Each structure stands twice: as C-alpha cells, then as structure tokens.
Amino acid sequence: MSTFYDKPVSQYKDKTITAIRLFGSAIPASNVFHWCLSLTLDEVESFIIVDPTPTVDLKIVVMMSTGSYNGSPNEGGAYQTDVAQALTVSDLKALIMEKKRDRYKLDDSGSGCRYWCQIVLGDLEDGGFVTPGTTAQFLTTIDALAAKNPEGFPLPVRKGTFY
8 A cells, every 4th residue: 555645746746845834623523633734835826735644544644735825724733834945845755755754553543643743843854954943843832732722732742653
C-alpha cells in the first residue's frame, strides 16, 4: 500500500513554500481535532494541505490536496511559521519520505496526528527550513490552548508510532 498520495498537487511540485501552518480541524460532534499541515505557496492563490490520513488499520497515508483562501476550516488551533530557506513541495515530500514520516501508525484510539505534525515541524527545523525554536514555539502555543480546552488539546500529546 502506498503511504504517500500527492497526485492532486503534482502541478505544484516545484513551487516554493513561503509559510507552514499547523492546524486542527474540528471533528463533528466531538471536542477533538484532526491536525494537518497547510503550505502557503509563492505566487499561487491556493494552498496545499498535508494530511496524515488514517486508514482502517490506523496506519496513515500522507495525502496532499489543494484548498483555496475563500474560506477557512473550522480550526481548533493554529500555528504558522515562515520558511527560512528555499523549500519546494517536492523538497518537503522528499524530507517526509527520507525521514520515513509516512510510516506512522496512530495510537489505539486513532489519535496522534498532532504529534505527527509536530515531528515533521521538528524535521523542518533540524534541516534549517524554519528558524531555530519553532517547534518550542508551537508547543508553547499548544500549552496555552490546552489551558483553555484540555479535552481538545490533550497533554501529554497522544503519540502514535513510526515503523
């Protein structure tokens, strides 16, 4: 089974990413959020969602799709950072594949997407693509959100496992 699906964004593979956003979208009839990455592209009117989509066995498939700025998702929290050095959509995919971040299984409750996003952000920080301290800033943002809504932003973060 393929662990990465990016066909819908193939026309953007060489586009430069200018900002990366981590956000949680509300899951209907719950106080739980599904976390994804959103990529702002240079000279493009839409953005790309990088979604660690769960499968039946709780393993993820990294799905890339496009969105537009006509509306915003029902967000439970968001954190955005600018990109510090040149990074294309293809570069991000290569980093995810090289680090085997596409090989991830959510925990038994189906949770762990926020942790996956956090790890990918850390990989970007380690690679110099975002400024040092970005992951710590994201975690500080999560701490503040958790203080207001502990059910929606559980701490410690629920973690799946990389395999």
